[in-house]
Amino acid sequence: MYAIAIHGGAGALPWQHLSLELQRRYDSALAVALDRGYAVLADGGSSLDAVTTAVRILEDDPLFNAGRGAALTREGTAELDAAIMDGNTLRAAGVAAVRHVQNPIELARRVMENSRHVLLVGAGAEEFALAEGFELVPNAYFRVPERQAELDLLRGGHSVSELMPVPSGTVGAVARDAHGNLAAATSTGGMADKHPGRVGDSPIIGAGTYARNGACAVSATGHGEFFMRLVAAHHICASVQYRGLSLQEAVHETIHEHLAALGGRGGIIAVDADGRMILDFNTEGMFRAARDSGGRREISL
Amino acid sequence: MYAIAIHGGAGALPWQHLSLELQRRYDSALAVALDRGYAVLADGGSSLDAVTTAVRILEDDPLFNAGRGAALTREGTAELDAAIMDGNTLRAAGVAAVRHVQNPIELARRVMENSRHVLLVGAGAEEFALAEGFELVPNAYFRVPERQAELDLLRGGHSVSELMPVPSGTVGAVARDAHGNLAAATSTGGMADKHPGRVGDSPIIGAGTYARNGACAVSATGHGEFFMRLVAAHHICASVQYRGLSLQEAVHETIHEHLAALGGRGGIIAVDADGRMILDFNTEGMFRAARDSGGRREISL
Numbered sequence: 001m002y003a004i005a006i007h008g009g010a011g012a013l014p015w016q017h018l019s020l021e022l023q024r025r026y027d028s029a030l031a032v033a034l035d036r037g038y039a040v041l042a043d044g045g046s047s048l049d050a051v052t053t054a055v056r057i058l059e060d061d062p063l064f065n066a067g068r069g070a071a072l073t074r075e076g077t078a079e080l081d082a083a084i085m086d087g088n089t090l091r092a093a094g095v096a097a098v099r100h101v102q103n104p105i106e107l108a109r110r111v112m113e114n115s116r117h118v119l120l121v122g123a124g125a126e127e128f129a130l131a132e133g134f135e136l137v138p139n140a141y142f143r144v145p146e147r148q149a150e151l152d153l154l155r156g157g158h159s160v161s162e163l164m165p166v167p168s169g170t171v172g173a174v175a176r177d178a179h180g181n182l183a184a185a186t187s188t189g190g191m192a193d194k195h196p197g198r199v200g201d202s203p204i205i206g207a208g209t210y211a212r213n214g215a216c217a218v219s220a221t222g223h224g225e226f227f228m229r230l231v232a233a234h235h236i237c238a239s240v241q242y243r244g245l246s247l248q249e250a251v252h253e254t255i256h257e258h259l260a261a262l263g264g265r266g267g268i269i270a271v272d273a274d275g276r277m278i279l280d281f282n283t284e285g286m287f288r289a290a291r292d293s294g295g296r297r298e299i300s301l
Numbered sequence: 302m303y304a305i306a307i308h309g310g311a312g313a314l315p316w317q318h319l320s321l322e323l324q325r326r327y328d329s330a331l332a333v334a335l336d337r338g339y340a341v342l343a344d345g346g347s348s349l350d351a352v353t354t355a356v357r358i359l360e361d362d363p364l365f366n367a368g369r370g371a372a373l374t375r376e377g378t379a380e381l382d383a384a385i386m387d388g389n390t391l392r393a394a395g396v397a398a399v400r401h402v403q404n405p406i407e408l409a410r411r412v413m414e415n416s417r418h419v420l421l422v423g424a425g426a427e428e429f430a431l432a433e434g435f436e437l438v439p440n441a442y443f444r445v446p447e448r449q450a451e452l453d454l455l456r457g458g459h460s461v462s463e464l465m466p467v468p469s470g471t472v473g474a475v476a477r478d479a480h481g482n483l484a485a486a487t488s489t490g491g492m493a494d495k496h497p498g499r500v501g502d503s504p505i506i507g508a509g510t511y512a513r514n515g516a517c518a519v520s521a522t523g524h525g526e527f528f529m530r531l532v533a534a535h536h537i538c539a540s541v542q543y544r545g546l547s548l549q550e551a552v553h554e555t556i557h558e559h560l561a562a563l564g565g566r567g568g569i570i571a572v573d574a575d576g577r578m579i580l581d582f583n584t585e586g587m588f589r590a591a592r593d594s595g596g597r598r599e600i601s602l
Contacts, residue, residue: 124498197425
C-alpha cells in the first residue's frame with residue numbers, strides 16, 4: 001500500500017464568498033498536487049520525493065498561503081517557513097523567515113541533505129541558498145493582491161473570514177511509499193499580519209511537521225502557536241507508538257481535545273505505518289485530498 | 302518538595318587544560334546560579350521565576366556559552382537562542398538568532414507573556430524587544446577572546462577540545478516549585494563556527510526545552526541537531542507520561558540509546574512531578590548542579 005495526503009490550509013470557509021468558480025479552482029489545484037505526488041509513488045519513488053513534489057506545486061499556486069500567494073506580515077512582506085522530514089532516517093530540516101526563496105520546501109530539503117544543520121532562518125538561510133546555487137527572487141514575487149487586501153482588512157479591524165477563505169492556510173503533504181517509508185513536508189507564509197520574525201509550527205520538527213517509520217507522518221495547519229505548545233505532530237506519533245492509539249484516535253484527541261482546550265483551531269493530515277490516512281480539523285473547513293494504491297481518491301474543501 | 306537543577310553545557314572536558322583555578326571558577330559560578338534559583342523557590346516563588354533567575358545569571362557569566370561569552374558563528378558574530386516553558390499552562394516561547402539582546406531568556410519570557418507568538422527570530426525579535434523597552438547592546442558585548450580563539454582553532458582544522466572545555470555548551474535550568482508547577486529554560490550561543498542563521502534545539506519547544514505538569518521539565522545541551530530530530534525533550538516527558546518509565550529511565554534511553562544511535566552527544570537535566578531530578582550525559586563531562594528542599598545540594602563538572 002502506498003498513499004499520499006495533502007492539505008491546503010484549514011480555516012473559516014465563508015462559502016458565500018467562495019464562488020463556484022473559485023471552488024473549482026481549489027479543487028483542480030489540489031487534484032494536480034495530489035496526482036503528481038501520487039505518480040511519484042506509483043513509479044516506485046520515495047515518499048520524500050512525493051511530498052516534496054506535492055508541496056512545491058502548492059507553493060507555486062497563488063491560491064494557497066505558501067510560496068507565491070503567502071500571507072503577509074504586518075509590514076506587508078512575505079516571510080516563508082517550510083520543513084521536511086524523512087521517517088526512515090529521522091533526517092529533517094526546516095527554514096524560516098526567508099524572503100527571497102521561490103520554493104522554501106526545496107531549500108528545506110537542501111538543508112537536510114547538504115548541511116549539518118536542522119533549522120536555518122532569515123538572511124543566513126538565504127546565504128546558504130545562494131551558496132547552493134538557488135536563484136533568489138524579489139519579495140514582490142510572493143505578494144498577490146488578495147493577500148494585500150487580507151492584510152488591509154485585518155488592519156481595519158475586520159475578520160479575515162469576511163474575505164479570505166483560509167486565513168491560517170498552510171500547505172503540506174504526508175506519504176507512505178511502497179518500501180514502507182514515511183515522510184512529511186509543510187510550507188507556509190504563516191499567519192496574516194504576523195510580527196516580522198514570527199516563526200510558526202510548520203518549520204518546527206515535532207510541532208507542525210514530523211515523520212517516523214513505524215509510527216506516523218504528520219503535517220499540521222492552523223493556529224501554529226498552539227501546535228508548537230502541544231508539540232502536536234510528535235505527540236500524535238508518540239501516542240500511536242507508545243499508547244496503542246490508532247492514528248484516527250491520536251489525531252482526534254489532539255485536535256478535538258488538546259487543541260480545543262487551549263482555544264486553538266486547525267487541522268492535521270497524517271498517515272500511519274500501514275498507509276492509513278487521517279484528515280481531521282476543528283475549523284469550518286480544510287482544503288484536503290488523499291489517494292492510495294487501494295483505490296481511494298478524494299478531494300474535499 | 303521543591304527542586305532546581307541547572308547545567309552549563311556538556312562536552313569534551315580536557316582536564317589537563319582546565320586548571321584548578323578555572324575549575325574553581327566554574328564551580329563557584331554554578332553555585333551562584335543554583336543557590337539564587339533555589340532561593341526563589343525557598344521564598345515561595347514560582348518555578349518560572351527560579352529558572353529565569355538561574356539562566357540569566359549564567360548568561361551574564363562569560364564562562365558559559367550563552368549571553369556574554371557565547372560561541373561565535375563562522376562569521377565571528379554572536380547569535381543567541383533561548384526558550385522558556387511553563388508546565389502549568391503550557392505557555393512557552395523562544396527567541397533565536399538575536400544579536401543585540403543582553404539576556405535572551407528575558408526576551409523569551411517577554412515573548413511568552415506579551416506577544417501572541419511562540420517563536421520570534423532575528424531582526425523581528427529585536428524589533429519586538431525594542432517595542433517592549435529592552436535596550437539593545439552591540440554584538441561586541443557578547444564576544445570574549447576565548448571564543449575568538451575557539452573559532453580560530455576550528456577554522457585551522459583543530460578540534461575545539463584541544464582548547465575549550467565545553468565546545469557545545471549551553472545553559473539551562475529546570476525546576477519544580479512548592480505548588481507543584483514545573484518550568485524549564487535554556488539559553489545558548491549555539492555551536493561554534495555555525496552557519497549564520499542556524500538555530501539549534503535550545504529555543505525549540507519540545508527539542509531542547511519542554512515542561513508539562515504531571516510529566517516533567519527538561520533542558521538539553523549538546524549537539525542540538527540530534528535533539529531536534531529526536532524531539533528529545535518532549536519525547537522524554539511523553540515517555541514518563543505514557544510509557545510508565547521513570548524519569549531516570551526515560552532520560553537514560555534518550556541519551557544512551559536514541560542519541561547515541563544517531564551519533565549525537567550531549568546531556569539532559571530534568572525534574573519530574575515529584576521533584577526528582579536527573580542529570581545525565583554521554584559526553585566526557587557536563588557542568589551541572591542540583592538542589593532540593595530535601596537537603597540535596599551538589600555541583601559537578
